[in-house]
Amino acid sequence: xxxxxxxxxxxxxxxxxxxxxxxxxxxxxxxxxxxxxxxxxxxxxxxxxxxxxxxxxxxxxxxxxxxxxxxxxxxxxxxxxxxxxxxxxxxxxxxxxxxxxxxxxxxxxxxxxxxxxxxxxxxxxxxxxxxxxxxxxxxxxxxxxxxxxxxxxxxxxxxxxxxxxxxxxxxxxxxxxxxxxxxxxxxxxxxxxxxxxxxxxxxxxxxxxxxxxxxxxxxxxxxxxxxxxxxxxx
Amino acid sequence: xxxxxxxxxxxxxxxxxxxxxxxxxxxxxxxxxxxxxxxxxxxxxxxxxxxxxxxxxxxxxxxxxxxxxxxxxxxxxxxxxxxxxxxxxxxxxxxxxxxxxxxxxxxxxxxxxxxxxxxxxxxxxxxxxxxxxxxxxxxxxxxxxxxxxxxxxxxxxxxxxxxxxxxxxxxxxxxxxxxxxxxxxxxxxxxxxxxxxxxxxxxxxxxxxxxxxxxxxxxxxxxxxxxxxxxxxxxxxxxxxxxxxxxxxxxxxxxxxxxxxxxxxx
Numbered sequence: 001x002x003x004x005x006x007x008x009x010x011x012x013x014x015x016x017x018x019x020x021x022x023x024x025x026x027x028x029x030x031x032x033x034x035x036x037x038x039x040x041x042x043x044x045x046x047x048x049x050x051x052x053x054x055x056x057x058x059x060x061x062x063x064x065x066x067x068x069x070x071x072x073x074x075x076x077x078x079x080x081x082x083x084x085x086x087x088x089x090x091x092x093x094x095x096x097x098x099x100x101x102x103x104x105x106x107x108x109x110x111x112x113x114x115x116x117x118x119x120x121x122x123x124x125x126x127x128x129x130x131x132x133x134x135x136x137x138x139x140x141x142x143x144x145x146x147x148x149x150x151x152x153x154x155x156x157x158x159x160x161x162x163x164x165x166x167x168x169x170x171x172x173x174x175x176x177x178x179x180x181x182x183x184x185x186x187x188x189x190x191x192x193x194x195x196x197x198x199x200x201x202x203x204x205x206x207x208x209x210x211x212x213x214x215x216x217x218x219x220x221x222x223x224x225x226x227x228x229x230x231x232x233x234x
Numbered sequence: 235x236x237x238x239x240x241x242x243x244x245x246x247x248x249x250x251x252x253x254x255x256x257x258x259x260x261x262x263x264x265x266x267x268x269x270x271x272x273x274x275x276x277x278x279x280x281x282x283x284x285x286x287x288x289x290x291x292x293x294x295x296x297x298x299x300x301x302x303x304x305x306x307x308x309x310x311x312x313x314x315x316x317x318x319x320x321x322x323x324x325x326x327x328x329x330x331x332x333x334x335x336x337x338x339x340x341x342x343x344x345x346x347x348x349x350x351x352x353x354x355x356x357x358x359x360x361x362x363x364x365x366x367x368x369x370x371x372x373x374x375x376x377x378x379x380x381x382x383x384x385x386x387x388x389x390x391x392x393x394x395x396x397x398x399x400x401x402x403x404x405x406x407x408x409x410x411x412x413x414x415x416x417x418x419x420x421x422x423x424x425x426x427x428x429x430x431x432x433x434x435x436x437x438x439x440x441x442x443x444x445x446x447x448x449x450x451x452x453x454x455x456x457x458x459x460x461x462x463x464x465x466x467x468x469x470x471x472x473x474x475x476x477x478x479x480x481x482x483x484x485x486x487x488x489x490x491x492x493x494x495x496x497x498x499x500x
Binding site (some may be wrong): 145 | 244318319320324327330333334335336337340344345346347383384385396399400403404406407408409411412413418451495
């Protein structure tokens with residue numbers, strides 16, 4: 001007990017004695033200058049915080065993942081009859097999404113062009129009868145219900161409106177995965193703030209869906225005056 | 235986008251359950267659980283812990299033999315309209331996790347939004363809402379058999395009957411693909427309706443003159459549960475027995491069931 005008391009006493013004494021010298025110095029500093037340095041350090045602190053929040057954090061938040069191999073839409077669009085020969089609707093109105101192996105097999109029983117990507121595809125997947133584990137850029141969380149028929153057939157929207165120019169691309173862009181949620185970066189979009197959005201496909205968050213629905217006059221929610229939760233959720 | 239959304243006639247999905255036909259077999263409960271990924275436990279006897287979106291209750295007239303009578307009453311979520319969609323649960327939810335759709339009349343529950351305060355359970359006079367005290371534990375291999383059309387739930391959230399809303403979503407998707415706007419009556423039916431061997435559960439759009447429920451809801455045998463609270467439920471019951479109808483609400487001795495109902499109808 002006593003040692004602790006002594007120690008505290010010592011340090012209290014030190015605290016009283018020590019700042020004696022600097023105190024005099026700070027008296028010399030003009031009040032305007034002190035305020036100035038507070039503002040400067042605030043601005044620097046803010047800048048650091050913003051850099052961490054807007055640049056460092058997003059860079060850490062997303063990890064780039066490779067697709068199993070590269071795929072060129074450009075090459076294939078010339079060979080087949082439009083997008084719907086690979087991305088088609090089933091008879092019950094559901095959308096088949098990314099094509100399964102059976103759609104490729106007729107042409108890819110053997111290697112045709114001889115690129116490394118095609119070889120990977122044929123030798124590892126076609127010959128082993130393995131489905132390609134594509135990473136889906138637009139994949140929404142499990143609790144979301146999305147209907148291609150409602151947008152493509154009923155509302156007559158183009159694929160590009162929501163997906164951007166993927167359908168014309170010659171090679172696949174990297175897939176960026178949010179390391180916390182596991183969702184694709186295409187959901188939130190590149191811009192963290194969501195401001196200066198020029199195309200609908202730049203992000204596809206809940207509000208992006210709901211805002212377009214509201215514009216189209218869909219406001220069935222009693223709670224939000226936007227669209228009801230059960231339109232897009234299941 | 236070339237075509238916007240044209241305003242259609244809003245729908246109001248509801249149910250009419252004929253208690254004269256119900257045998258209490260429980261097929262509706264089973265079908266509901268299988269359809270909606272409802273978790274279950276080895277011991278389901280603790281009713282504070284078990285989850286039954288649709289529950290069959292047993293009513294008795296409390297008379298001694300030989301006058302004893304019983305009646306079974308299946309209870310889904312009533313999808314209360316309240317006044318203008320302000321059903322009891324929707325009004326109290328601080329998280330906007332439950333919502334009322336003016337397009338379908340269905341009360342939704344979004345599990346990812348719910349944080350488990352259970353105000354809605356306290357507000358619901360029908361005990362139609364259930365809390366997940368535990369994460370669901372499926373028998374080995376059963377996760378593979380869950381329906382991808384219904385979000386599974388986790389510990390700490392409230393869940394309830396959705397009138398099999400995913401079936402509406404899929405039916406609408408097919409309709410859009412076939413360039414139709416409206417559904418036929420049989421295109422959207424709940425799992426319990428389809429499972430009932432007695433045909434006691436009838437489901438459809440209460441606003442649509444062509445649907446069976448439209449006529450049945452005005453049947454002289456029809457009543458709703460706790461109607462006088464003003465919850466405006468969308469589930470109607472039919473019973474030819476006065477003692478059953480009386481159990482649907484709290485009546486004074488001199489009150490007759492049909493008349494008391496008239497008061498809140500306007």
